[in-house]
Amino acid sequence: METIAHLRENGRIVLMFCAFDGRPRIVRLHGRGAPVLPDDARFAELLPHFGTHPGVRSVIVVDLTRVADSCGYAVPRMTYVGDRDILDLSAVKQGPAKLAAYRRAKNSASLDGLPGLFG
Numbered sequence: 001m002e003t004i005a006h007l008r009e010n011g012r013i014v015l016m017f018c019a020f021d022g023r024p025r026i027v028r029l030h031g032r033g034a035p036v037l038p039d040d041a042r043f044a045e046l047l048p049h050f051g052t053h054p055g056v057r058s059v060i061v062v063d064l065t066r067v068a069d070s071c072g073y074a075v076p077r078m079t080y081v082g083d084r085d086i087l088d089l090s091a092v093k094q095g096p097a098k099l100a101a102y103r104r105a106k107n108s109a110s111l112d113g114l115p116g117l118f119g
Contacts, residue, residue: 001117004035004058005110013062021079024072031064037117055091055099057107057117 007013013033019025036042036059046059091099107117 001057001107002110003033003060005114005116007033007035007060009114013060015062018075019072020075020077024075026070026072026075028068028070029062029064030066030068031062033060033062035059036061053091054088055094057103 003013011032011034013031015029017027017029036046037057042061043059046061047056050056050059094102103117109116
């Protein structure tokens with residue numbers, strides 16, 4: 001929700017990828033982004049690229065303006081074990097009505113008071 005609020009404020013976004021295995025590298029993707037919410041016609045077209053997750057609330061579309069790489073000499077080595085299913089299980093357990101109420105209560109504004117999911 002913080003990402004959505006800040007994109008609405010100024011549109012700027014940076015995505016950072018770190019190599020935790022192999023050569024130590026960091027790649028940053030700079031650009032302008034926008035949230036695509038379920039009521040947007042583009043949402044159904046974009047969603048299949050990310051798999052099925054109950055309770056998904058948005059897709060972020062980024063138009064890149066710069067790609068930068070750097071060494072990742074201080075990035076620790078880590079091993080990917082697997083995805084967690086807790087968020088998906090929670091969304092299914094809550095159901096659509098409780099999930100909507102939770103989002104209205106918790107996702108209406110960012111931590112710094114910017115309009116959030118319903119802004």
